[in-house]
Amino acid sequence: MLIASNIAIGFVALIHIYIVWLEMFAWTTRGPKVFRGFPKDLFPATKVMAGNQGLYNGFLAAGLIWSYFITDVVWSSNVALFFLGCVAVAGIYGAATASKQILYVQTVPAAIAIGLVLFR
Secondary structure (H helix, E strand, C coil): CCHHHHHHHCCCCHHHHHHHHHHHHHCCCHHHCCCCCCCCHHHHCCHHHHHHHHHHHHHHHHHHHHHHHCCHHHHHHHHHHHHHHHHHHHHHHHHHHCHHHHHHHHHHHHHHHHHHHHHH
């Protein structure tokens, strides 16, 4: 289970690294293609806000990556569970307020990873 949980944690971290790139560096270029329901004329006006959101997603990815470098298995699991929990809650909120798709992109992978971490 350790390998499976590490792969799942890495997958969730990669999702958030992509979100960092999208929101901080490609908001006005790639963003309109990803967020089709958002009016195109609002992307330039919301670039700073999206960059701020991207930074927070970067913290989530960094926390998940940090869990790989903690040698104590219990402590590593606790750190991973904390950050995966943050991802899951953010995904639930995003699904409730922005797009149902966020539930499948963020919450479901985080929930799977949580389950795998719990059964290490």
